[in-house]
Amino acid sequence: AQSVTQLDSHVSVSEGTPVLLRCNYSSSYSPSLFWYVQHPNKGLQLLLKYTSAATLVKGINGFEAEFKKSETSFHLTKPSAHMSDAAEYFCVVRGSNTGNQFYFGTGTSLTVIP
Amino acid sequence: DAGVTQSPTHLIKTRGQHVTLRCSPISGHKSVSWYQQVLGQGPQFIFQYYEKEERGRGNFPDRFSARQFPNYSSELNVNALLLGDSALYLCASSLGVAAGDSYGYTFGSGTRLTVV
Numbered sequence A: 001a002q003s004v005t006q007l008d009s010h011v012s013v014s015e016g017t018p019v020l021l022r023c024n025y026s027s028s029y030s031p032s033l034f035w036y037v038q039h040p041n042k043g044l045q046l047l048l049k050y051t052s053a054a055t056l057v058k059g060i061n062g063f064e065a066e067f068k069k070s071e072t073s074f075h076l077t078k079p080s081a082h083m084s085d086a087a088e089y090f091c092v093v094r095g096s097n098t099g100n101q102f103y104f105g106t107g108t109s110l111t112v113i114p
Numbered sequence B: 001d002a003g004v005t006q007s008p009t010h011l012i013k014t015r016g017q018h019v020t021l022r023c024s025p026i027s028g029h030k031s032v033s034w035y036q037q038v039l040g041q042g043p044q045f046i047f048q049y050y051e052k053e054e055r056g057r058g059n060f061p062d063r064f065s066a067r068q069f070p071n072y073s074s075e076l077n078v079n080a081l082l083l084g085d086s087a088l089y090l091c092a093s094s095l096g097v098a099a100g101d102s103y104g105y106t107f108g109s110g111t112r113l114t115v116v
Helices: B098-103
Strands: A005-006 A008-015 A018-019 A023-026 A034-036 A044-050 A056-058 A062-066 A073-078 A087-094 A101-105 A110-111 B006-007 B010-013 B019-024 B031-037 B045-049 B052-058 B066-069 B074-078 B085-093 B111-115
Touching: A005 A087, A005 A101, A008 A018, A018 A110, A018 B052, A023 A034, A023 A087, A034 A062, A044 A056, A044 A062, A044 A073, A073 A087, A101 B031, A101 B045, B006 B085, B010 B074, B019 B085, B019 B111, B045 B066, B045 B074, B074 B085
Parallel strands: A008 A110, B010 B111
Antiparallel strands: A005 A023, A018 A073, A023 A073, A034 A044, A034 A087, A056 A062, A062 A073, A087 A101, A087 A110, B006 B019, B019 B074, B031 B045, B031 B085, B045 B052, B066 B074, B085 B111
16 A cells, blocks of 8 residues: 655745655555645645656756655755745645556645745 | 636536536547545545546446536536535646646536535
């Protein structure tokens, strides 16, 4: 079975400081992992994906994530937060069934303080 | 290029009624998936369709059904609505089933269903 656990339901940072959103995964095989962002009243936007290539994945808007198999983690980082980064972030693992479904974490709400 | 479009954007229904939600995938995408996002939670998988065939079903009651049309658009139907069906319903498209693995899905903005 596959699942992800987002370790923080809320994260608050000051503008210009680093962002760290934590995600641990559980998978019985080599997983495909994603981070999506959801702004208020908007759909989900893909930030980045890991599919067994490079373990350090770069995404849009300066975000990146590192796949660490030994720690079963896929934490999302950004060196300097911007006000526009305030949103809900979801860590996602792909299922192994033929339906190719995604399993979402419960989300982390990021607040950026000016 | 138009993204994934969903209609309606909002609707209000009464308990016991039936609702139909619609989704048009990105042009060229043959796979459509449906997710339910209850307030404060992550999206939960409902169905995936590819080439008009059901490829996956989540843990939802039989009151939920879906279909995909020859033009790859899709409908999600929910019968005998309950208060607990109030949620944001998201549609996602991808080139194919395997393509969703490599490229991720493109999500629509969703339909906000309120059951009163």
